Amino acid sequence: MHLNYTDKQNAFRAEVRAWLKDNVPSQPLNSYDTREGFEEHRAWERKLYDSRWSMVMWPEHLGGRGCDLIEWLIFEEEYYAANAPMRVNQNGQLLLGPTLMEFGSEEQKRHFLPRIASSEDMWAQGWSEPNAGSDMAAIRSKAIRDGDHYVVSGQKTWSTRASFADWTFGLFRSDPQSQRHHGLTYLMVPLDSPGVTIRPIKALNGKEAFAEIFFDEVRVPVEHRIGAEGQGWHVAMATAGFERGLLLRSPARFQQTAKRLVALYQANPQIAERDPGVRDAVIESWMGAQAYAQAAYHTVGLVEKGAKIGAEASINKIVWSELDLKMHETAMRILGAYGELRGTAPEAVDGGSWLEGFLFAQAGPIYAGTNEIQRNIIAERMLGLPKA
Amino acid sequence: MDFTFTEDQLAFREAISRFLMTEAPPEMLREIWETEEGRSPTMRRKMAEQGLTALSVPEAQGGLGMDDIAWSLMTQELGYYAIADSMADTAYVATGLLNALPAGTPRRDELLAQIAEGDVRIAVGHPVNPLVADVHLADVVLVEHQGEVHALSREQIGYERNPSIDSSRRLSRLSVTPNAESCLADAVHGRQAWDQTLNRGALAVAGQSLGLAQRMLDLSVDYVVQRKQFGKPIGSFQAVKHHLADVASKIEFAKPVLYRAAHALARGEAGAALCVSHAKLACCEAAWLAARHGIQVHGAMGYTWEVDLQMFMKRCWALDSSWGDRAFHKSRVAKAVLADDATIGPQYTFGS
Ligand SMILES: Cc1cc2nc3c(=O)[nH]c(=O)nc-3n(C[C@H](O)[C@H](O)[C@H](O)COP(=O)(O)OP(=O)(O)OC[C@H]3O[C@@H](n4cnc5c(N)ncnc54)[C@H](O)[C@@H]3O)c2cc1C
Numbered sequence: 106m107h108l109n110y111t112d113k114q115n116a117f118r119a120e121v122r123a124w125l126k127d128n129v130p131s132q133p134l135n136s137y138d139t140r141e142g143f144e145e146h147r148a149w150e151r152k153l154y155d156s157r158w159s160m161v162m163w164p165e166h167l168g169g170r171g172c173d174l175i176e177w178l179i180f181e182e183e184y185y186a187a188n189a190p191m192r193v194n195q196n197g198q199l200l201l202g203p204t205l206m207e208f209g210s211e212e213q214k215r216h217f218l219p220r221i222a223s224s225e226d227m228w229a230q231g232w233s234e235p236n237a238g239s240d241m242a243a244i245r246s247k248a249i250r251d252g253d254h255y256v257v258s259g260q261k262t263w264s265t266r267a268s269f270a271d272w273t274f275g276l277f278r279s280d281p282q283s284q285r286h287h288g289l290t291y292l293m294v295p296l297d298s299p300g301v302t303i304r305p306i307k308a309l310n311g312k313e314a315f316a317e318i319f320f321d322e323v324r325v326p327v328e329h330r331i332g333a334e335g336q337g338w339h340v341a342m343a344t345a346g347f348e349r350g351l352l353l354r355s356p357a358r359f360q361q362t363a364k365r366l367v368a369l370y371q372a373n374p375q376i377a378e379r380d381p382g383v384r385d386a387v388i389e390s391w392m393g394a395q396a397y398a399q400a401a402y403h404t405v406g407l408v409e410k411g412a413k414i415g416a417e418a419s420i421n422k423i424v425w426s427e428l429d430l431k432m433h434e435t436a437m438r439i440l441g442a443y444g445e446l447r448g449t450a451p452e453a454v455d456g457g458s459w460l461e462g463f464l465f466a467q468a469g470p471i472y473a474g475t476n477e478i479q480r481n482i483i484a485e486r487m488l489g490l491p492k493a
Numbered sequence: 494m495d496f497t498f499t500e501d502q503l504a505f506r507e508a509i510s511r512f513l514m515t516e517a518p519p520e521m522l523r524e525i526w527e528t529e530e531g532r533s534p535t536m537r538r539k540m541a542e543q544g545l546t547a548l549s550v551p552e553a554q555g556g557l558g559m560d561d562i563a564w565s566l567m568t569q570e571l572g573y574y575a576i577a578d579s580m581a582d583t584a585y586v587a588t589g590l591l592n593a594l595p596a597g598t599p600r601r602d603e604l605l606a607q608i609a610e611g612d613v614r615i616a617v618g619h620p621v622n623p624l625v626a627d628v629h630l631a632d633v634v635l636v637e638h639q640g641e642v643h644a645l646s647r648e649q650i651g652y653e654r655n656p657s658i659d660s661s662r663r664l665s666r667l668s669v670t671p672n673a674e675s676c677l678a679d680a681v682h683g684r685q686a687w688d689q690t691l692n693r694g695a696l697a698v699a700g701q702s703l704g705l706a707q708r709m710l711d712l713s714v715d716y717v718v719q720r721k722q723f724g725k726p727i728g729s730f731q732a733v734k735h736h737l738a739d740v741a742s743k744i745e746f747a748k749p750v751l752y753r754a755a756h757a758l759a760r761g762e763a764g765a766a767l768c769v770s771h772a773k774l775a776c777c778e779a780a781w782l783a784a785r786h787g788i789q790v791h792g793a794m795g796y797t798w799e800v801d802l803q804m805f806m807k808r809c810w811a812l813d814s815s816w817g818d819r820a821f822h823k824s825r826v827a828k829a830v831l832a833d834d835a836t837i838g839p840q841y842t843f844g845s
Contacts, residue, residue: 182839357839364838403749406496484734
């Protein structure tokens with residue numbers, strides 16, 4: 106064990122830092138849950154891509170830098186410390202990208218991966234259906250083979266930013282007689298196809314953060330299938346692992362929030378007198394974020410020596426989502442009467458960002474597989490407890 | 494940057510684990526605890542033969558010269574098998590204290606060599622602990638006096654025993670009269686050594702607590718798979734699953750914090766105290782949760798003297814406040830993190 110960065114890693118950090126210093130927009134972008142903000146974020150992602158900072162771990166021929174996991178952690182640390190904009194194409198970059206790399210055809214890789222890296226194509230995730238949330242194997246949307254097309258009918262829901270995205274990927278039942286996770290096929294569908302209707306759903310903050318997607322006999326070319334027909338579940342499970350694991354929520358994000366929370370606490374010294382428990386919560390938050398970062402480095406060390414991430418991904422998911430909640434709840438306690446103010450309020454603190462973060466933190470234990478489901482996975486796959 | 498252990502470190506842990514599994518089963522511990530002294534000379538000799546006491550003694554004095562990082566693994570084993578703490582105190586904490594004293598310090602090399610051989614038991618009286626463990630059997634007691642380091646024999650001190658809920662604990666209130674002859678190091682050298690000793694003691698508790706947590710989780714998993722209610726193993730019920738999943742999460746996330754702290758201590762990093770306090774809080778919290786959820790999933794059986802769980806629970810409750818209670822460690826963290834010049838944020842995972 107040696108916990109020092111190499112000269113090369115330090116040089117990499119300096120390079121990232123310098124680039125971000127020159128390029129991070131001085132004003133925060135509009136929320137990517139609005140059309141306007143979405144396009145501003147697309148432009149920012151394009152800028153990252155042009156300087157090869159979009160997907161640092163991807164190989165050079167795809168516009169990346171071939172970075173290893175430690176360099177990726179360093180990149181993320183600098184990115185969050187610089188208060189750079191949140192990434193908007195995570196569905197494409199963190200879920201679909203790796204799936205294509207593992208299961209896609211050469212042709213699909215060549216076509217889609219660079220467009221994902223540059224955010225020329227923005228992706229929506231089409232897993233959930235009204236009656237298939239936690240129980241994803243219950244999905245009913247159909248994709249029936251007709252020559253060199255699939256004919257897709259049905260409905261997806263809770264699809265993040267589908268109102269603004271260009272494509273969706275998801276699972277469809279290609280064998281109408283099949284049950285559960287058999288007979289499912291993984292398809293990529295352009296959202297401007299005839300027969301696709303999108304109905305935005307307003308999230309807690311009033312913005313169109315997700316949407317329902319209706320498919321009415323939408324014709325999808327067979328080339329847009331990933332993996333074999335009927336093998337969609339297998340492909341999707343690999344993707345779900347990427348999401349919950351390390352990549353979706355890098356520790357730096359929470360370390361930066363913890364740092365801001367410490368600053369918020371210090372700017373409001375009277376709170377400690379009114380509620381001594383707040384200091385405790387601030388300290389616990391910092392320790393939680395620090396532990397999450399150390400756990401990430403620890404996992405990376407093991408992965409580099411050949412270990413596979415298993416149920417740890419589920420532990421990560423629980424830890425980051427509950428930490429995020431705790432930090433934002435603590436911020437609300439510190440803000441007191443100012444906590445409820447929206448960003449447009451003249452007296453809002455920090456542009457209302459704590460309130461926005463608080464609202465979004467409510468979703469953390471729900472999306473990417475609810476925390477109840479993650480706990481079941483840990484109990485059954487890691488501890489070996491019997492299924493119900 | 495490499496946050497993993499060497500093959501050697503892992504192999505040594507594995508060997509100690511296998512050894513303790515056969516030599517220190519719960520029935521044996523129960524037997525030992527019922528004795529007046531609460532310690533088994535046979536087991537202690539065997540542990541010394543395994544090299545445990547020589548682990549961090551420098552090679553020059555006949556030891557293996559391993560550092561705090563190795564002990565972050567070893568203390569987990571001591572916890573997992575609920576080995577009484579004199580082993581950690583002598584072989585790790587006292588060794589570290591003696592090592593930290595300058596070369597030429599009277600008795601230093603001689604004591605280190607004796608530790609390596611397993612010939613001496615040392616109790617450490619640090620002012621952070623109001624009561625001192627294992628004085629009743631110690632050959633030498635190292636105590637602090639105005640920053641100085643003093644070594645006294647058991648005959649030279651007065652002590653009064655205080656029974657603990659953990660039958661393996663042997664705590665004493667000391668009354669000592671240090672003199673010029675007992676002084677090993679002056680306050681200049683002593684202060685620094687005592688600070689490090691506090692960190693080592695706290696880290697030893699953290700490691701043991703994590704081992705205890707893992708043992709309680711394993712015992713609980715075994716139990717809920719076997720115990721049936723409503724015609725099914727209780728481990729198939731979600732409420733039971735979630736209790737244990739939470740324990741597993743706490744343990745997983747405390748581990749790297751412990752290792753990080755051991756590394757900071759071994760390298761003498763400026764932020765070592767912060768790392769150690771974080772580790773102690775995280776590991777003790779994991780252990781308390783493992784105890785609480787452990788007893789819950791055992792039902793009334795968990796409330797009995799009969800189940801093994803009780804030994805591990807009591808140990809973790811007892812250790813929680815030793816080498817600095819939670820308030821102590823939390824305020825150390827607060828002091829560091831809330832300082833005006835604190836370097837915190839994403840780029841400072843490993844210090845500034
Ligand atoms: C902000 C946000 C963004 C999202 N983005 C997307 C997206 O882009 N694409 C997409 O496809 N989906 C998305 N989702 C949907 C998300 O994946 C689902 O909400 C989630 O899987 C839970 O499904 P559900 O809402 O139907 O809840 P339900 O499955 O109805 O669950 C309701 C409650 O019951 C519990 N429960 C259900 N089954 C069990 C069980 N077996 N054991 C224990 N408890 C159980 C759940 O844990 C939960 O507490 C998003 C959700 C949110 C909140």
